[in-house]
Amino acid sequence: xxxxxxxxxxxxxxxxxxxxxxxxxxxxxxxxxxxxxxxxxxxxxxxxxxxxxxxxxxxxxxxxxxxxxxxxxxxxxxxxxxxxxxxxxxxxxxxxxxxxxxxxxxxxxxxxxxxxxxxxxxxxxxxxxxxxxxxxxxxxxxxxxxxxxxxxxxxxxxxxxxxxxxxxxxxxxxxxxxxxxxxxxxxxxxxxxxxxxxxxxxxxxxxxxxxxxxxxxxxxxxxxxxxxxxxxxxxxxxxxxxxxxxxxxxxxxxxxxxxxxxxxxxxxxxxxxxxxxxxxxxxxxxxxxxxxxxxxxxxxxxxxxxxxxxxxxxxxxxxxxxxxxxxxxxxxxxxxxxxxxxxxxxxxxxxxxxxxxxxxxxxxxxxxxxxxxxxxxxxxxxxxxxxxxxxxxxxxxxxxxxxxxxxxxxxxxxxxxxxxxxxxxxxxxxxxxxxxxxxxxxxxxxxxxxxxxxxxxxxxxxxxxxxxxxxxxxxxxxxxxxxxx
Amino acid sequence: xxxxxxxxxxxxxxxxxxxxxxxxxxxxxxxxxxxxxxxxxxxxxxxxxxxxxxxxxxxxxxxxxxxxxxxxxxxxxxxxxxxxxxxxxxxxxxxxxxxxxxxxxxxxxxxxxxxxxxxxxxxxxxxxxxxxxxxxxxxxxxxxxxxxxxxxxxxxxxxxxxxxx
Numbered sequence: 001x002x003x004x005x006x007x008x009x010x011x012x013x014x015x016x017x018x019x020x021x022x023x024x025x026x027x028x029x030x031x032x033x034x035x036x037x038x039x040x041x042x043x044x045x046x047x048x049x050x051x052x053x054x055x056x057x058x059x060x061x062x063x064x065x066x067x068x069x070x071x072x073x074x075x076x077x078x079x080x081x082x083x084x085x086x087x088x089x090x091x092x093x094x095x096x097x098x099x100x101x102x103x104x105x106x107x108x109x110x111x112x113x114x115x116x117x118x119x120x121x122x123x124x125x126x127x128x129x130x131x132x133x134x135x136x137x138x139x140x141x142x143x144x145x146x147x148x149x150x151x152x153x154x155x156x157x158x159x160x161x162x163x164x165x166x167x168x169x170x171x172x173x174x175x176x177x178x179x180x181x182x183x184x185x186x187x188x189x190x191x192x193x194x195x196x197x198x199x200x201x202x203x204x205x206x207x208x209x210x211x212x213x214x215x216x217x218x219x220x221x222x223x224x225x226x227x228x229x230x231x232x233x234x235x236x237x238x239x240x241x242x243x244x245x246x247x248x249x250x251x252x253x254x255x256x257x258x259x260x261x262x263x264x265x266x267x268x269x270x271x272x273x274x275x276x277x278x279x280x281x282x283x284x285x286x287x288x289x290x291x292x293x294x295x296x297x298x299x300x301x302x303x304x305x306x307x308x309x310x311x312x313x314x315x316x317x318x319x320x321x322x323x324x325x326x327x328x329x330x331x332x333x334x335x336x337x338x339x340x341x342x343x344x345x346x347x348x349x350x351x352x353x354x355x356x357x358x359x360x361x362x363x364x365x366x367x368x369x370x371x372x373x374x375x376x377x378x379x380x381x382x383x384x385x386x387x388x389x390x391x392x393x394x395x396x397x398x399x400x401x402x403x404x405x406x407x408x409x410x411x412x413x414x415x416x417x418x419x420x421x422x423x424x425x426x427x428x429x430x431x432x433x434x435x436x437x438x439x440x441x442x443x444x445x446x447x448x449x450x451x452x453x454x455x456x457x458x459x460x461x462x463x464x465x466x467x468x469x470x471x472x473x474x475x476x477x478x479x480x481x482x483x484x485x
Numbered sequence: 486x487x488x489x490x491x492x493x494x495x496x497x498x499x500x501x502x503x504x505x506x507x508x509x510x511x512x513x514x515x516x517x518x519x520x521x522x523x524x525x526x527x528x529x530x531x532x533x534x535x536x537x538x539x540x541x542x543x544x545x546x547x548x549x550x551x552x553x554x555x556x557x558x559x560x561x562x563x564x565x566x567x568x569x570x571x572x573x574x575x576x577x578x579x580x581x582x583x584x585x586x587x588x589x590x591x592x593x594x595x596x597x598x599x600x601x602x603x604x605x606x607x608x609x610x611x612x613x614x615x616x617x618x619x620x621x622x623x624x625x626x627x628x629x630x631x632x633x634x635x636x637x638x639x640x641x642x643x644x645x646x647x648x649x650x
Contacts, residue, residue, distance in 0.1 A: 075504065075622030075647055099617035099649045136529075136612040137567050137605075195568040205615045206650060244567055247617045251560045254621070258553055271552070271621035415500040416650065445613050485615075 005049045009033070009040070015069075015468035019053050026267065027056040032064040033071060034402075036464050042413075042456075043071065051078040054269045058083060059277070060090020062343045062350060066402050068357050069464035070411030070456065074098075076272035079356035079412075082405045085278065087338060087349045091266065092283045093275035094257060094290070096353030097336050099250040101290055102297035103208075103241030104332040105380040106174075107391065108305055109227075110312070111324030112234040114214045114480065124212065124315050125438045125481040131311045132210060132304050133202040134485040135442025140201035142303065149193050150185040152200065156295030157330075160302035166309075170302060172369050174330040175359065178298035180291035182338070187289040188245070189252050196245025196296055201303040205446055205485030207409075208240045209382070210308065212481035213389060219473045223375045223393055227328060229475055236325075237389055237477070238304055239382045241334065242297035249293045253286045278351055287336065287351075294335055301330060328391075329369075329378035333358045333408035339367075341403050352403045360394030360406035360471045368394075379471050383410050383458030385432060385439060385450060388478040390462045397469040406471040410458035419454035420445065428452075432482075441484035450484060495520030498528065499645070505616075506623070506647045510640035514551065517626070517642040518558055518596065519576040525559055525648065526573050529566060531611040536574035538601035547592035551626040554581070554594040555644055559619045565600075572610060574602040617649040 007024075009017045012032070017040070019031030031052035035043050043049060048071050055077055056065040062084055071080035076095025085091055117124065133140050144152070152159045157178025160166055171177045185193075203210060215233045218224045229235070242249075260276035260283075261268065268275065276282035305327065309320035316323060336353045343350070361368050361377040368377040376393035383389045387410070398404050414422070425444030428451045432439050441447045459476075466473040495516075499506030507524045511517030530536070546561050548554030565571045579598040605612070625645040 073501070075620040075649065136615045137570075191564060191568065195564065248564065248568075251563075251618050254618075255553070255557065258549060258621075262549075271624065274621070416505065417498065417500050443613055 003047065005044045005047055007049055007053065009049070015464055019049060021056070024053050026269065027053060029056050029061050029064045031056055031067070033067040034069045034464060034468055034470065035071070036069070036460070039460070046073040048073040048078040051076070052081065054273060055081055055083045055096070057267070057269055058085055058091055058093060058273065058275060059266060060085040062086060062348070063403065066405065068405065068407040070356065070407045070409055070461045072411045074355065076270060077353065077355040080407065081355045082352065082357045082402055084341065084350040084352045084403045087278050087351055090278055090351060091275035092278045092287055092336055092351050093273050093353065094250050094253050094286060095272045095274065096355050097250070097290060098334045098355055099247045100241040100334055101246035101249060102294035102332045103334040104297060104301065104330060105237060105239045105382055106301050106305060106330035107328040107378070107380050108236040108308065109229065109324060109326055109328050110234045110236065113232050114234060117212065117234050117480070120315050121212070121438055121481055124311070125440050125483065127311045127315055128210060128308065129440045129483050131307050132483060134204065134483060136205045136485065138202040138204065138442070138485065139198040142201045144197045144200060149197050152299045153185040153188055153292035153295055154183050155179055157298040157302040160299045160306070165303045165306040170327045173327040174298060175332055178302060178330065180294050182288055183291035183295050184288035185292055187285045188249055188292045192245050192248035192252060195248045196243060199243040199245065200296070200300055201307070202243060203240050203304065203483065203485050204243055205442065207450060208485050210304065210483040211237045211479045213237055213477035213479050215475050216388065216478045217476040219475065223472070223474045226375050235477060236308055237380070237382060238301055238308070240301055240304065242293045243300065245296050246293040249289050253289060256282050256286065290336060294332060298330065329380065331358050331378070331380050339403070350403070354405055356408045357405045358408045359404055360398040361404045362394050362396040362399050365399070376472070379406050381407060381409060381458065381462055384452040384455040385437065385479060385482050386435070386452030387458050388476055390458065390473065391475040391477070392462065392465065392471040392473050395469055395472055398471060402470055407461050407465050410455040410461055412454060413456050414454040416449040419451050420448040422453065423448055423451050437479050437482060439482040439484065443485070446484050496524030498524070501647055504620070504647050504649050506645065508643070508645045511642045512639055514581050514642055515579045517644055518555065518581065519579055521555065521559065521644055521646070522562055522573060522576060525562060525616070529612055529614050529616065530572065531613045534610040536572045536610070537603045538574050539603040540571070541577060541599050541601050542571060544598045544600055545595065547595040549592050551594060552621070552624050554596060555626050555646060556619045556621060556624065558596055559646065563616055563619070570605040572602045572605050573600045577601050614650060620647045620649055622647045
């Protein structure tokens with residue numbers, strides 16, 4: 001089934017490869033894949049490039065159908081795919097967002113050094129594991145009333161802060177300030193609400209995690225100084241999404257879109273790319289529901305960050321404020337956004353689908369926090385449990401070339417079942433422990449599935465983004481404590 | 486997808502880089518849908534989780550064609566498992582109906598089924614996999630009459646889905 005992809009790829013420059021529109025009838029724009037020449041054979045191992053070509057068929061798509069260097073085979077869009085459609089005559093597709101709407105990452109700083117944390121590490125990991133629910137179908141400590149879920153959906157992270165889960169300043173450091181204003185709770189089904197209500201404030205399972213990390217290397221000193229980050233400093237990364245609520249919103253609207261495709265006579269090469277015109281009621285409704293699910297995800301990460309602060313406060317017997325536990329940034333990497341971009345010299349408004357891709361806006365962009373206006377928007381790239389994660393910042397080149405987008409992670413190399421066959425969860429845990437990384441997971445199976453070997457080398461993915469200029473590498477973090485679902 | 490890893494009479498699990506695939510067989514569409522439901526439930530529950538038949542639930546879903554009916558059917562079971570906490574133990578009865586008129590707004594097929602199972606109990610049941618959704622990617626529901634027969638199987642129907650995990 002995973003045949004090699006033998007389509008045509010034209011070299012544009014060192015890191016860009018084009019699938020010409022002549023590759024497949026119906027392509028409205030070319031495909032453009034960011035990949036190092038040395039990794040071309042890996043790229044061709046499955047049908048991810050075909051998915052890049054399929055996305056190029058979407059009505060109203062402009063520029064190109066892009067793939068970031070962490071591209072891998074997904075459903076609908078490839079993971080790492082970016083596609084922008086005109087808002088007046090283009091479409092919106094749930095296949096360009098995915099089931100885990102606003103899966104994303106946030107990074108929290110501390111004033112603590114590795115030496116400060118080391119004696120408490122075991123206790124910290126145990127306590128975090130207790131305080132932040134994780135695992136399959138995990139339920140949270142929050143008890144939401146039926147009416148309250150509406151506020152979560154329409155106010156996002158702001159709801160959490162209003163309820164005392166966090167600080168006002170956190171919102172300034174969250175993409176969209178943690179709330180897409182287009183969200184409408186009445187466009188989210190009762191079933192989706194029911195599925196999401198008990199899960200707010202939970203990590204989930206699979207590749208989601210909470211990590212205590214140490215800054216291992218600084219690449220861009222001036223930017224790191226602005227972010228008040230230096231080598232040896234401890235930071236915390238949270239990777240999670242919209243849980244069952246987002247999954248159900250996607251499921252509900254895939255059915256709506258299937259009908260819309262027939263109603264509006266939209267010709268697409270893959271049913272998972274089912275879509276509706278943005279201007280049509282189906283497109284508007286999906287966008288409003290997707291935005292609501294995105295808001296839920298921001299509230300979710302906000303609540304978990306608040307509990308993380310409390311846990312650190314308990315363990316170190318100091319107030320989180322005195323530990324310098326400020327939010328550095330929170331980014332979404334499965335989302336569709338309405339943004340203004342320049343295409344062929346003209347300023348136009350587009351719907352940018354980022355499916356496993358991160359917004360990477362440059363210094364001075366109006367949509368990034370004022371505090372970062374001279375360094376650019378932080379781009380957070382989680383890696384696997386053993387290798388580490390990255391902090392980058394957005395660039396002008398990204399804004400010009402990729403609708404302001406960059407990579408989102410390492411990208412899977414091995415299927416979960418193959419990873420499980422290769423190694424046991426206990427082995428992964430003890431090997432990581434030998435390297436000074438304490439891991440606690442709700443399930444041993446997840447540990448095996450998420451073994452470092454199952455992923456592409458995040459260092460390489462980030463190097464390509466950096467050298468291609470679609471983001472600037474600032475810091476590399478290695479994990480010392482990991483909570484998995 | 487890279488080959489089969491677990492062969493059993495009615496279904497098999499397929500590998501996919503980021504997701505997981507399921508292929509099923511059946512002598513009738515009803516048996517095929519039953520086997521796919523069984524296969525997906527087995528992926529979610531640990532092998533030693535025994536599900537009793539304390540409760541019965543009536544399920545109705547529809548779809549434009551058999552493929553979208555399969556997505557609707559499996560999506561409904563995911564909702565039952567993850568949201569209702571109801572674990573399907575067996576399909577007690579299942580009827581697939583084809584409707585005559587299929588306009589853009591109406592659905593061509595529907596399922597009416599009774600599932601027996603029980604409410605999930607953490608001390609007995611371990612859920613080992615969170616499936617986010619049922620995708621249309623590489624989705625197939627096909628009659629084998631005009632296709633190659635599966636070896637050693639009397640199946641007439643075959644299906645394949647990719648589940649996002």
